[in-house]
Amino acid sequence: MSDLEITFLGTGAAIPSKKRNHIGIVLKYKGDLFLLDCGENIQRQFLYTKLSPMKIKAIFISHLHGDHILGLPGVIQSLSFMGRKKELKIFGPKGVEEIVEKSLTFGYCTIDFDVVVREIKENKPITIYEEEDFKFIAYPTEHGIPSYSYIFKEIKKPKLDIEKAKELGVKIGPDLKKIKEGKPVKSVYGDIVYPEQVLLPPKDGLCVAYSGDTKPLKDFALYLKDLKCSTLIHEATFDDSQKEMAEETFHSTIGGAYEVFKLSNAKNLILTHISARYDKDEYFKLYEDNVKKYDKEIIISEDLKSYKVRA
Numbered sequence: 317m318s319d320l321e322i323t324f325l326g327t328g329a330a331i332p333s334k335k336r337n338h339i340g341i342v343l344k345y346k347g348d349l350f351l352l353d354c355g356e357n358i359q360r361q362f363l364y365t366k367l368s369p370m371k372i373k374a375i376f377i378s379h380l381h382g383d384h385i386l387g388l389p390g391v392i393q394s395l396s397f398m399g400r401k402k403e404l405k406i407f408g409p410k411g412v413e414e415i416v417e418k419s420l421t422f423g424y425c426t427i428d429f430d431v432v433v434r435e436i437k438e439n440k441p442i443t444i445y446e447e448e449d450f451k452f453i454a455y456p457t458e459h460g461i462p463s464y465s466y467i468f469k470e471i472k473k474p475k476l477d478i479e480k481a482k483e484l485g486v487k488i489g490p491d492l493k494k495i496k497e498g499k500p501v502k503s504v505y506g507d508i509v510y511p512e513q514v515l516l517p518p519k520d521g522l523c524v525a526y527s528g529d530t531k532p533l534k535d536f537a538l539y540l541k542d543l544k545c546s547t548l549i550h551e552a553t554f555d556d557s558q559k560e561m562a563e564e565t566f567h568s569t570i571g572g573a574y575e576v577f578k579l580s581n582a583k584n585l586i587l588t589h590i591s592a593r594y595d596k597d598e599y600f601k602l603y604e605d606n607v608k609k610y611d612k613e614i615i616i617s618e619d620l621k622s623y624k625v626r627a
């Protein structure tokens with residue numbers, strides 16, 4: 317069983333379509349929810365899942381185009397109606413503070429909980445949120461306006477080689493805890509045992525990256541490779557025949573997303589942020605055939621579908 321689950325609340329680009337809501341992706345980790353982008357109608361999409369928006373700990377906004385932020389006032393105001401008291405964190409590029417401020421005062425409303433906003437201005441990858449066993453990294457992307465992708469990375473602690481510890485005479489009890497925390501201890505034989513002697517290297521933690529809207533970026537792919545990221549959610553607004561259009565609008569084609577995926581060494585690729593033009597069956601067939609040309613295992617995201625993330 318994986319501790320990390322992805323649910324797509326919306327998978328469309330720019331204009332919502334009959335099949336695709338504006339973008340919004342939930343990462344569920346050990347019961348807590350983290351929302352990546354918040355397009356229009358995201359609060360209502362929650363109703364079709366078993367997820368509760370009350371469990372959202374933080375929202376990560378990739379950039380300030382309408383299809384990624386128009387759902388914010390609705391989510392915030394509904395959370396207040398639902399009796400939320402717990403603080404909500406929102407991250408995003410420069411300008412997100414003003415958007416949140418507007419969301420909090422949009423029409424007549426009373427918001428009874430704190431909304432803490434952090435504007436990201438760094439032009440390099442940076443850890444923006446951290447708990448004991450995971451962190452979120454923001455990675456600057458290229459979309460013609462300030463924009464970021466977000467990476468969830470689980471932090472695994474080194475495991476104790478208990479047999480080795482016993483062999484070296486580490487006393488069972490508090491000393492085991494101490495050495496696990498990285499401190500040397502005195503053995504029953506009177507000598508010092510160092511953590512390196514009894515700790516096994518940690519396993520790779522779960523890792524999922526969401527590109528947001530962007531041109532395909534080689535440096536992003538290489539960064540994910542270093543992180544040993546297993547799952548890549550990449551935008552592929554257009555099929556390969558629309559390459560020029562993708563370049564002009566700082567978006568990715570299927571081929572562009574695939575290149576990033578290959579270079580990153582990730583195991584799974586999920587394509588999202590799909591243009592409304594592909595709602596028509598004949599266009600979707602074209603899109604699907606284009607995807608299969610690269611790899612039959614690539615997933616084309618669909619609204620309300622969930623996926624477990626494996627290391």
Ligand SMILES: [Zn+2]
Pocket residue numbers: 329330381383384529589
């Ligand atoms: Zn978009």
Ligand SMILES: [Zn+2]
Pocket residue numbers: 379381459529
């Ligand atoms: Zn955009």
